[in-house]
Amino acid sequence: MPSTLPDGEPVPPSGELPASALDGLGTRPFGFYVHVPFCVTRCGYCDFNTYTASELGPGASHADYADTAIAEVRRARALLGEAAPRVETVFFGGGTPTLLPARDLVRILGAIGEEFGLAPGAEVTTEANPESVDPAYLAELRGGGFTRMSFGMQSAREHVLAVLDRSHTPGRAARAVQEARAEGFEHVNLDLIYSTPGESDDDWRASLAAAIEAGPDHVSAYSLIVEEGTRLAARIRRGELPMPDDDVAADRYLIAEEMLAEAGFAWYEVSNWATSPEGRCRHNLLYWTGGDWWGVGPGAHSHVGGTRWWNVKHPAAYAGRLASGVSPAHAREVLTPSDRAVERLMLELRLAGGFPLAEIDRSVVIARALADGLLETGPFKEGQAVLTLRGRLLADALVRDLVS
Template sequence: MPSTLPDGDPAPPSGELPATALRGLGERPFGFYVHVPFCVTRCGYCDFNTYTAAELGPGASHRDYADTAIEEVRLARRVLGTAELPVETVFFGGGTPTLLPARDLARILKAIDEEFGLRPGAEVTTEANPESVDPAYLAELRAGGFNRVSFGMQSAREHVLKVLDRHHTPGRAAQAVHEARTAGFQHVNLDLIYSTPGESDDDWRASLEAAIAAGPDHVSAYSLIVEEGTRLAARIRRGELPMPDDDVAADRYLIADELLAKAGYAWYEVSNWATSEAGRCRHNLLYWTGGDWWAVGPGAHSHVGGTRWWNVKHPAAYAQRLAQGVSPAHAREVLEDADREVERLMLELRLITGFPLGDVATGARPAVARALGDGLLEPEAFKAGRMVLTLRGRLLADALIRDLTL
């Protein structure tokens, strides 16, 4: 969850949604995101809405957070009415959700199940720092209904982790994967970051090889983004570290795709690879394919039927609003149909399933023809009526999407 809230229209204290948002409710996949905004320390590159103990201040605590989040789950049920909304996916993110006791995460999940009902086979994920869990904790999570865990590995090289201000030891992520498997988790992800200042190609290969050897069924790999206001941005501005290079990032992406493909991982979104369709992150696919989700927690962003809203940023303000029986929503926006189509193109084109040619706006057809001629789109998929990115297209996805949406 980004730390800066966007502008928007006022959100009603009741949390009531416009009739357009409720139209078709239940016909689209529905999920929950639960934001847990606590961290032991702040990573130098992180711009998420998170708080260390020193930053938290009065009016909010780890101890009461589960009860506060459950109040928002109950608010969601009141706002969404009596529509049948079996929950397809639940994702606990942060921050570090696993700084809360496992029983608290399980209590929030139970409240979602009691209010809405989890669809049989629902995907239930939590993010975790490798050092924030142990075998007993993972076993308790599994018993509480979680079936997927995502570990923030980032790198296997200690000097790279140091630049990122990550504090786990390089081998801990692999050990955590083993512990999760032993606890009964079917699906495990490792998150990696490439193009960190000071990282070499050999460092990146070593990180990929360590991740693959750990045996997760899913790997995410993201290029480092330098966010304004972070410690990393300040260090780069002072000249202590070099700015990440786009050409280096492209080379690192090619290395990732090569090594992961050889190990049996197939890309299904530009930055995500899985060993099977079952291993793909269904929660993220819900985002990318236009589903509905209610996001619980301070600063969390929700979407239902073309209406987006975001909660107040600070945990104390969030808790105070719910204690008063008031929606924690800070502001919202109702998307126009044209905006929704642009967002759909931006998201679906990043997927292995691509985007249907028949849905491309007339004005974008010349850009599509150029993309095909430049080798950015798969010719066979194009003949079948879909735009699917080639490897080169994945490297230039952002530029292509800008070209298509001008």
């Protein structure tokens, strides 16, 4: 079932933000995340806030969703006021955004542009399952202002896709990349998952090779995480499948780095590679570098000026609140300066640019990490703590040491 929302302090019915959140608004990059919570089927590993038709229940529908999301966009504009900045990035995620008609995604994007204005060269991305689009759909998105596609490939091996409960066939993701290119999308990402139970090194190499051959300019590769409450977790608990092995995952990461680097991709975040700086996902970089964003949709999270909030989870509850003129926010937290400093370290250290050494007060941990070959500095990274390849494998443990 969908993941549980965290606790937090109550949000005023109006959704009004504290004055501290609005301080400096417009001096930081600003983006929109639009959550579309619909899926045809639920993948066995997924714990995202998504709903199949049988799970949706009354009070919410695909047909009404664009109007509901647009209502929140307009509320955002009213709450942020005259200081509301132009939007630099928009990201439609899910769920499967492309289960909605392309005209609905374009309408939501249009409302964001009308209310806030899109910055010149704004990046506009939507996620898509490879089987949920065709050339006509892609052409409508491109003509409506979308600039980037992100396809969930996961694997090129049929038996691996079966374990993940993915419905597309091997080869479809590659064709979707080619179709997107033909319709004018310069930037295309493929998502891959490694260390799935039953996957071999050869399977993983085949998936990487297929992804590279498809011609995207961006690849994201994530180690499978077994989330409690998912069908995959239940199968592992019953002994039907083995638990993914950390050492195997590390080996798969090294294979990914080797093959992607040989193909002209460079890492810029631990799990992300691009063929050029222009191919990097600017929306994700906004998250990782402390920007502001407004999250539209049920369960969507937002962050503005150190205030973070999250919407009610179920689409019917979300729609009901907006229809009654009440904020859809479930709860929020106002981050302290210390909280923000810790989060900045946790996120920026994962980037290829690293983190300023002078701003890390755990000198003993840093010295040990440098000695152990987890971090490096150099003439092009002077004053920065930058993860080595080995450091990327142990990034989570290193960050824990630095913030503990």
